[in-house]
Structure formats: structure tokens, C-alpha cells
Amino acid sequence: MSSAECRMKKTYSTFCTRHSTLNFDTMDILRFITAGSVDDGKSTLIGRLLYDTKSILADQLEAVEKASKTRGDGEIDLALLTDGLRSEREQGITIDVAYKYFQTPNRKFISIDAPGHIQYTRNMVTGASNADLAIILIDARQGVVEQTRRHSLITSMLGIPHIVVAVNKMDLVGYSEDTFLQIAQEYQKLADKLAIKDLKIIPVSALAGDNIVDKSEAMPWYTGETMLHFLENVDVQHDLNLNDARFSVQYVIRPQTEELHDYRGYAGRVQSGVFRKGDTITVFPSEQTSKIAKIEVYGQEVEEVSAPQSATILLETDVDISRGDLISGTGNSPVLSQDVEATICWMDDRKELKVGNKYTLQHGTTRVRCSVKGIEYRVDISNYEQLEDIESLKLNDVAKIVLRTAKPIAYDAYQTNRANGAAILIDETSNVTVGACMVEA
Amino acid sequence: MKVKKSVGYTPDNQALFDLNVNYPIQTRYIMSNIQSLSSDAQRQDYLDQLESEAIYIMREVAGQFERPALLFSGGKDSITLVRLAQKAFAPGKIPFPLVHIDTGHNFPEATQYRDWMANEVGAKLIVRQVEDTIKAKGLKEPTGKNASRNWLQTFTLLDTIEEFEFDACIGGARRDEEKARAKERIFSFRDEFGQWDPKRQRPELWNLFNGKISKGENVRCFPISNWTELDVWAYIEREKIPLPSIYFSHQREMILRDGNLLANADFIYKDDSDVIVNKTVRFRTVGDMTCTAAVESEASTIEQVVAEIKATRISERGETRIDDQQTEAAMEDRKKGGYF
Structure with missing residues (x-):
């Protein structure tokens, strides 16, 4: 039995009751993605977090032990917990995002294990788009590599508020402080070019469990937080935009029964901001105004709702509203325009994006046709420089483009309002999602 | 190809990543705003957040598709879906039918509950029998020990989708259940043969679900993808949702087989062992009674059940689903073939 495996056994045997200390009333949710290059140990890190928080159940562990033995590498391969597809297990790689769940007393964690291979970057973007935090793994033996740059660019572009760089496999570089500092410095240089709001760099060994849940005895020079401690305490509540009131209408509830004859409720989700009873609102794109007569949360009346709550809004006057419309509070208005500039990550492996191409743009609950007017530049992943005179975009290219929509849409800048600044492009013949757009205003 | 200046270095560069320069202010004004919120909007706890997300997904299904259906078996996950659908469209009725693919091997308590619940919420209930598909199509039924109609359900489901031209089926699958499910999108595209292609899933970004399809194709939608078994139980407890009696402790005649306890029924093949x-x-x-194992338990209230689930060391599927214990890729293979 290897030493890592020994330690795992020990942790597991001290397993006590699993969820007895959960505080259902005060728990919140943190969604985080693990990114990095192939073999940097992303799946192992998640496996380790699950293992050390006692979230792997006896039969699941047994199955992983059995599979690890079949593969004959002697050690428990924690990556087998997340590689859920047959072809992933066969090739020993992660192809698509895997979601895993664990809990500590005050937080529910949704972990999103993203693939490291370049050709699966679009799956990484899928996972990252909903994350509050990204863990970017770096192999201490390799330092910053191209995928580190690519994933850092994508996470910052997607506006993920918190980034943790896990310098992994410290056990394989003799737990050297110098190596760690060198990599940290190199990463800091890279981060300076990007919009990273909150950056944390931690030396770890996911395999041996150093600085994941428990402080590493092998790295006394590191006095900062462990990975789990940081994940448990990072504040995500304040990352929400509660300033700009936006509500996109998903569905109109009209019961048309005798007692609810005139009931007309606009069902949707508060994308950002706060709505209160009596607020004056504007409906986009029609720009009609009205006042909020009533707010209901699943049939119960409330005084106010805030993002990201689902709710139903009733207005004082008869306004023509249907799915796809945006109800906005007065104050900061969204931009209403047919011209949209956006950063795009291109995701189609079959067709390129070319100037003049037409797509369906989905923004909020609205869909509208659009055409590509121009490509301003493409970003070079290796140094973040902008390359001009670009004719087309290939799979995984990141670029800035200009779109013209068939009808005006009401949007905000993605960087200040993730919910109302995000859009996707859909191919009109295959119906596949081909682009992730972050709108500028 | 010429190179423009590098991103973010110059203050006059209006490029995409320079916003951070004065960005952190955002967090501050948000903070002050939060304190001015009154108590009921101040903070959604984690179950509220999960509920809110699931309801958003329900409404997207109703908004994007013409003929959705909710797959309802009388099990706790689909019961949770029905409650979420009620809330999503309140005070209106659930705007789609409940559909059950009945293998004929269901627990009688669950089918009784199914009928009662559909009536209670005023939803239309569509039941299609696997037995009928077997007869009509001359399907060969698995026989012998541990034979199950689980896989045959797929045929009936696909026929039912065709019969009613359903373009979306809402299901109660959760990603924590099984490792192939952990990989699936919330809006999961199926081709005209009902097949899932795990290697070519559509990107799914933010909460912008893409339900665009061509005729004959459909989408399986999973509003409680991000819930765990414990979340479902905690929600049922909080919402005081009634459940079929088999979820609580009772006396029953059981078959003890390979360490599993199966409910005894005439249609289950038994031998001397x-x-x-x-x-x-x-x-x-x-x-199905043929492939669902029981746990020995005295827990007769929802609180007691939740306490047991909190303390368990065995996963839901590992403990109770005999069909998934057979091969490592059992679920993935069923899903590729059109299973939910």
C-alpha cells in the first residue's frame, strides 16, 4: 500500500456520522469549477475533497478501489469518482463536465470538474459559466502552461469573481518553497493582464492531501489557508448585482378560472437587483411603463424580491407583455439597441464563424435573429495580445465581434451584470449552441 | 495579421478585460444594498436557492416547448417535481400532463399514490403500459433471476413521446445519483431515436437553456439536477409533502437474495436459494419491485427517515438498485438508448 493510500484509509476510518452537523437553516451554496491542463490532477483534487469531507460513501469507495485494482496501478485512483463515461475511463481523461456534491456544516458545494484537453474547452466554458469560483491547477513540475493561460482567460472573461490557483503535486518537487514562489510570481504576472478580482495561490498535493483539508506538515513555510477553509469562507453573497433591477418574463400565468378571472401574472426570475411592490417599472423592448401591483413567490404575496429569486409580478395597468420581455426598475436602464458588441468564445467544431453569417441570439428569455457584422480582433491565448484582420473563428477561439440583431434587445454590460449581459448564439440549421457571448455596453 | 497592443496595459484601451481596473466597487455598493433589504428577501437559504432554480427551469420548459410532459412515477423525486410545478405556475394549474410508464411491476402503494396525487393537483394523467408494448411489438422479455422490465420501459416511453408528440419530458433525475447522470446537461437533447450522445452534448451556458429542436427530436429536462438525495428529503420535510407509505417503516414479506431484501410478489422469479x-x-x-431493494428500518416519520439518510454510509443506488449493481456503465448504456 502506498503512503498516500495509507493516509486515505486512516482518514476514512475516522469517519463519523456524515451529516449530523449540517445547519440547514443557514447553509448556502458555492459553485466552483476545477480547471487546468491534462494530468494536473483536477479529478484527483475533487476526489480528495470528497474523500476528506467524508462525502464518498462506502460502496462508492469500494467500487473505485475495485476499478483501481483492475487497472493495476496499486493506488486508489480518485479520478475514477468523476470520470463517469465509459470512454473517459478507457482513455483516462475527462471529456465532459462532471458535477459532484458535498457539504460541510455551513455550505453546500457544487463542484464542476472540467476537462483539461484543448478540444474540450467548450465543455469547460459550460462548467465555468455558472461558477462563483474557479480553482486553476498548475503542476508544480511544469509551471504555467498554455492551458493555464487559456483557462485563466476564460474564467476572467466569464467574470468568475474568485480564483484559487492550486500549485499541485508539491510532493513531487520536494515541497520546495522556491518552486512555489517562482510559479506564484509567474502567475501573478499573467493575472495582472486579466480581470481577476480575488486571487489566492495555495501550494497543495491533491494526491497526498497536503493543504486540501488539513494544513500540510511538509510545508511549514506556507502559513495561509487550506483549500477547504478558503472554499468554506469565501463570500459569494456579495457577488450578486443587487443594484440594477431586471426581470425577464418566462411565462404568463393566466388561470382564467371564475375566481381568478382577471389574474395576469408575469412569471420569471429576478436577474439582478430588487423589486418592491409599488415600484415604477419599464417594459423592454416596448418601453411602456407601469407600477408593480403585487409580487408573488409561488402564490404567496411578498413585499419585495431580489436576485436570483423566481417570482411572479402583477402590474397595475394592462400592458402588453409576453415571454421574452424584460421588466426593468427605474434608475439604471439597460441599453436598448440592435447593435451589440460582445466577447465571444466560439464553440462549433464543424463550422467556422464568418462575417456575414446569421444566427439566432438567445438573451434572457428572448430569441432574435442576428448577423455578424465584423470581427474586431481575436485574442492570442499565449500572450493575450489582440490580433486584427481576422476573417473567421475556429473552435475555442476567443474574440470580440459586432452583431446586428433583427429587433432591438435590452442588455447590460456583462462585466457589471452577468445575468443580463450573457447571450448565446444558436446555429439556425443544427440548433446547436455555437457561441458564448459576453456583451459590452 | 498585425498585432494590436496587449490587453489591459493602457488605461485608454477599451478592450474586453480592462474593466477590472476600477471594478471592485461593484462589491461594495452591493454590500450596502443588501443591508437595506427587509428580512424575507434578505437571504435565500440553500433550499430556497435550489427551489428557485428548479422553478426557473420548469418555467423555461413551459415557455420554450409546445407539448411538454412531466414523467411521474410516484417516487419521491418526481413527487418533488410535481410540487415544484405547482409552485411554478401558481395560482394556475400545471400546464402539462403527468405521464407514467407503468411496467406492471410497480409497488401498488406507488400507483395508488400516483392516481391520488394527479387528482389532487388537478393535472391530466397519462399512463402507458409496458405490457402493451411487449404484446404489440413482440418484445422478448428478460426471464429468470433478477429479470427486470426496466430496460423495456424505454420502448414504451419512446412510443408515448411519439403518440402525444411530446417535445420535452421533465424528469426527476439528479446528478448525484450515478456517475453517468453526473455528466448530463439540464436540457438534454435526444435525437429522433431518443438517444443521448454523451460525447456531443450541447454547451449549456449560464441559465440560457437551448431547447431548439427539429420535429421528431425531443429534450429531457432535469430541474432537480443539482439536488442531492438529502436535499430532496430535506425539501419534502420542509414542504410537508405526503409520500407513498412504502417510504416509511412497515412489515412486509421479503425475499432475501444475495444480501438484498426484495419485496415478494407473484411475478418475481424465485428459486431454492x-x-x-x-x-x-x-x-x-x-x-420496479423486481429491482428495488429495501432497507431494514424502524423510521416511521419523515424526521426519522431524514435522520437515517443523514447518517447512512451507503449510496442510494448502491443500496437499493439491483439493476445498477450489474456493470459499471449500466446507466450510461441505458441512457444512450433513450432511457430517462
Whole structure:
């Protein structure tokens, strides 16, 4: 039995009751993605977090032990917990995002294990788009590599508020402080070019469990937080935009029964901001105004709702509203325009994006046709420089483009309002999602 | 190809990544705003957040598709879906039918509950029998020990989708259930043969679900993808949702087989190695009687059940689903073939 495996056994045997200390009333949710290059140990890190928080159940562990033995590498391969597809297990790689769940007393964690291979970057973007935090793994033996740059660019572009760089496999570089500092410095240089709001760099060994849940005895020079401690305490509540009131209408509830004859409720989700009873609102794109007569949360009346709550809004006057419309509070208005500039990550492996191409743009609950007017530049992943005179975009290219929509849409800048600044492009013949757009205003 | 200046270095560069320069202010004004919120909007706890997300997904299904259906088996996950659908469209009625693919091997308690619940919420209930598909199509039914109609359900489901031209089916699958499910999108595209292609899933970004399809194709939608077994139980407890009696402790005649306890029924094949015993049990999941194992338990209230689930060391599927214990890729293979 290897030493890592020994330690795992020990942790597991001290397993006590699993969820007895959960505080259902005060728990919140943190969604985080693990990114990095192939073999940097992303799946192992998640496996380790699950293992050390006692979230792997006896039969699941047994199955992983059995599979690890079949593969004959002697050690428990924690990556087998997340590689859920047959072809992933066969090739020993992660192809698509895997979601895993664990809990500590005050937080529910949704972990999103993203693939490291370049050709699966679009799956990484899928996972990252909903994350509050990204863990970017770096192999201490390799330092910053191209995928580190690519994933850092994508996470910052997607506006993920918190980034943790896990310098992994410290056990394989003799737990050297110098190596760690060198990599940290190199990463800091890279981060300076990007919009990273909150950056944390931690030396770890996911395999041996150093600085994941428990402080590493092998790295006394590191006095900062462990990975789990940081994940448990990072504040995500304040990352929400509660300033700009936006509500996109998903569905109109009209019961048309005798007692609810005139009931007309606009069902949707508060994308950002706060709505209160009596607020004056504007409906986009029609720009009609009205006042909020009533707010209901699943049939119960409330005084106010805030993002990201689902709710139903009733207005004082008869306004023509249907799915796809945006109800906005007065104050900061969204931009209403047919011209949209956006950063795009291109995701189609079959067709390129070319100037003049037409797509369906989905923004909020609205869909509208659009055409590509121009490509301003493409970003070079290796140094973040902008390359001009670009004719087309290939799979995984990141670029800035200009779109013209068939009808005006009401949007905000993605960087200040993730919910109302995000859009996707859909191919009109295959119906596949081909682009992730972050709108500028 | 010429190179423009590098991103973010110059203050006059209006490029995409320079916003951070004065960005952190955002967090501050948000903070001050939060304190001015009154108590009911101040903070959604984690169950509120999960509920809110699931309701958003329900409404997207109703908004994007012409003929959706909710797959309802009378099990706790689909019962949770029905509650979420009620809330999503309140005070209106649930705007789609409940559909059950009945293998004929269901627990009678679950089918009774199914009928009662559909009536209670005023939803249309569509039931299609696997037995009828077997006869009509001349399907070969698995026989012998541990034979199950689980896989045959797929045929009936696909026929039902065709019969009613359903373009979306809402299901109660959760990603924590099984490792192939952990990989699936919330809006999961199926081709005209009902097949899932795990290697070519559509990107799914933010909360912008893409339900665009061509005729004959459909989408499986999973509003409680991000819930765990414990979340479902905690929600049922909080919402005080009634459940079929088999979820609580009761006396039952059981077949003891390979360490599993199966409910005894005439249609279950038995041989000499099977032992019939009387046990006090409850079921942690509700599937077919042929492939659902019970746990020995005295838990007779929802609080007691939740306490047991909190303390368990065995996963839901590992403990109760005999069909998934057979091969490592059992679920993935069923899903590729059109299973939910």
C-alpha cells in the first residue's frame, strides 16, 4: 500500500456520522469549477475533497478501489469518482463536465470538474459559466502552461469573481518553497493582464492531501489557508448585482378560472437587483411603463424580491407583455439597441464563424435573429495580445465581434451584470449552441 | 495579421478585460444594498436557492416547448417535481400532463399514490403500459433471476413521446445519483431515436437553456439536477409533502437474495436459494419491485427517515438498485438508448 493510500484509509476510518452537523437553516451554496491542463490532477483534487469531507460513501469507495485494482496501478485512483463515461475511463481523461456534491456544516458545494484537453474547452466554458469560483491547477513540475493561460482567460472573461490557483503535486518537487514562489510570481504576472478580482495561490498535493483539508506538515513555510477553509469562507453573497433591477418574463400565468378571472401574472426570475411592490417599472423592448401591483413567490404575496429569486409580478395597468420581455426598475436602464458588441468564445467544431453569417441570439428569455457584422480582433491565448484582420473563428477561439440583431434587445454590460449581459448564439440549421457571448455596453 | 497592443496595459484601451481596473466597487455598493433589504428577501437559504432554480427551469420548459410532459412515477423525486410545478405556475394549474410508464411491476402503494396525487393537483394523467408494448411489438422479455422490465420501459416511453408528440419530458433525475447522470446537461437533447450522445452534448451556458429542436427530436429536462438525495428529503420535510407509505417503516414479506431484501410478489422469479422472510423495512427509492431493494428500518416519520439518510454510509443506488449493481456503465448504456 502506498503512503498516500495509507493516509486515505486512516482518514476514512475516522469517519463519523456524515451529516449530523449540517445547519440547514443557514447553509448556502458555492459553485466552483476545477480547471487546468491534462494530468494536473483536477479529478484527483475533487476526489480528495470528497474523500476528506467524508462525502464518498462506502460502496462508492469500494467500487473505485475495485476499478483501481483492475487497472493495476496499486493506488486508489480518485479520478475514477468523476470520470463517469465509459470512454473517459478507457482513455483516462475527462471529456465532459462532471458535477459532484458535498457539504460541510455551513455550505453546500457544487463542484464542476472540467476537462483539461484543448478540444474540450467548450465543455469547460459550460462548467465555468455558472461558477462563483474557479480553482486553476498548475503542476508544480511544469509551471504555467498554455492551458493555464487559456483557462485563466476564460474564467476572467466569464467574470468568475474568485480564483484559487492550486500549485499541485508539491510532493513531487520536494515541497520546495522556491518552486512555489517562482510559479506564484509567474502567475501573478499573467493575472495582472486579466480581470481577476480575488486571487489566492495555495501550494497543495491533491494526491497526498497536503493543504486540501488539513494544513500540510511538509510545508511549514506556507502559513495561509487550506483549500477547504478558503472554499468554506469565501463570500459569494456579495457577488450578486443587487443594484440594477431586471426581470425577464418566462411565462404568463393566466388561470382564467371564475375566481381568478382577471389574474395576469408575469412569471420569471429576478436577474439582478430588487423589486418592491409599488415600484415604477419599464417594459423592454416596448418601453411602456407601469407600477408593480403585487409580487408573488409561488402564490404567496411578498413585499419585495431580489436576485436570483423566481417570482411572479402583477402590474397595475394592462400592458402588453409576453415571454421574452424584460421588466426593468427605474434608475439604471439597460441599453436598448440592435447593435451589440460582445466577447465571444466560439464553440462549433464543424463550422467556422464568418462575417456575414446569421444566427439566432438567445438573451434572457428572448430569441432574435442576428448577423455578424465584423470581427474586431481575436485574442492570442499565449500572450493575450489582440490580433486584427481576422476573417473567421475556429473552435475555442476567443474574440470580440459586432452583431446586428433583427429587433432591438435590452442588455447590460456583462462585466457589471452577468445575468443580463450573457447571450448565446444558436446555429439556425443544427440548433446547436455555437457561441458564448459576453456583451459590452 | 498585425498585432494590436496587449490587453489591459493602457488605461485608454477599451478592450474586453480592462474593466477590472476600477471594478471592485461593484462589491461594495452591493454590500450596502443588501443591508437595506427587509428580512424575507434578505437571504435565500440553500433550499430556497435550489427551489428557485428548479422553478426557473420548469418555467423555461413551459415557455420554450409546445407539448411538454412531466414523467411521474410516484417516487419521491418526481413527487418533488410535481410540487415544484405547482409552485411554478401558481395560482394556475400545471400546464402539462403527468405521464407514467407503468411496467406492471410497480409497488401498488406507488400507483395508488400516483392516481391520488394527479387528482389532487388537478393535472391530466397519462399512463402507458409496458405490457402493451411487449404484446404489440413482440418484445422478448428478460426471464429468470433478477429479470427486470426496466430496460423495456424505454420502448414504451419512446412510443408515448411519439403518440402525444411530446417535445420535452421533465424528469426527476439528479446528478448525484450515478456517475453517468453526473455528466448530463439540464436540457438534454435526444435525437429522433431518443438517444443521448454523451460525447456531443450541447454547451449549456449560464441559465440560457437551448431547447431548439427539429420535429421528431425531443429534450429531457432535469430541474432537480443539482439536488442531492438529502436535499430532496430535506425539501419534502420542509414542504410537508405526503409520500407513498412504502417510504416509511412497515412489515412486509421479503425475499432475501444475495444480501438484498426484495419485496415478494407473484411475478418475481424465485428459486431454492431465495429465502422468504418477514421484515420491518422501508424503501429508500421506488422503482420496479423486481429491482428495488429495501432497507431494514424502524423510521416511521419523515424526521426519522431524514435522520437515517443523514447518517447512512451507503449510496442510494448502491443500496437499493439491483439493476445498477450489474456493470459499471449500466446507466450510461441505458441512457444512450433513450432511457430517462
